[in-house]
Amino acid sequence: MIERVGIAELKIASAPQRLKAYGLGSCLAVALYDPCTRLGGLVHSLLPQQRCGEPPAGAPKFVDAAIRLMVAELSQAGADPARLLAKSAGGANMFESHYLTLMQSIGVRNARSARETLEELGIPLVGEEVGGNRGRTVTFDLATGRLLVYCARDDRTVVL
């Protein structure tokens, strides 16, 4: 069964389910997986950091807050935080541009925020398919822990 993870959504699932996030541009998808219990989660985040004072319900919108929330939800579901492995995809810069804007680096900042947050939490980032200027669709297979990253424009799939 495939469950869809929309923009600013976080979903937790277990084998043999699959989680799928469509059409990531600058957005970042982060997958966490516990290989022993085969529990995992996928989030589709828009922005790198949650600011102070933002409502906690908005956590999945932000890469850093989303990862923390996912770890909490996974441990509650029975996963061991010490066993978690992370993979990420997305964080592209879709529009080539000759003038620099803050927006241009948002994809890069999303990917960086994921790396930093994961390092802080001691979760190894074992696969990354980020940057560039292509859109991606990711499918997270909870049975194997594999993250399939599909690029429609090149019609190519990378397996993390």
Added chain:
Amino acid sequence: MPFCDLNEVQLDTLKEISNIGMGHAATALSQMIGQRITLRVPRVSVTEIKEVPDRLGGAEALMVGITLQILGDARGSIMLLFPQESAHRLLCCLLNREERGLVMNELTVSALKEVGNILASAYLSAIGNLLHKTLIPSVPMLAYDMAGAVADYVLIELSQGGDLALMVETDFSAGADDAKRIRGHFFLMPDPQTLDIFLRMIRGES
């Protein structure tokens, strides 16, 4: 003003503003490609940001997206989307030759950006005249990819203001033959402060 608090009159006002802008834009495009352009009545919708890609025809559908920032007395974004086949047909019209499939190269990218530039300039100058404001389009940027990926650039910008996006959307098409029709979607996404400016100016407040 939070987007969800808009009343019927305000929504109608936004539609009317957009209609006037789109009318000018359509005339410009019509002259450019030598075909009559049909406009649909604009839709104004306040959508949860996460639902936007579905409204664009599915997150994975390949599209050409051209986006411009609105600069000057108001802020926001304009996004122009052409489904893959429509972008191809549009290019055939613009370049006046049969192109085999949609290929992105310097010429085609530049031609499509020019369409974006002309549409947005005509749209903004008409609205600007109406509201006595200076609205300037930025340099257009283009992406050819999945609709979701193309749109999330704008969504990210909007999401910093809240969870809702206000979209004023107009569909337009050229060509009478269904199989050869060029379809496009034009989105105006004002940021919340700009929406206030629009609504105040319409009521005659400065």
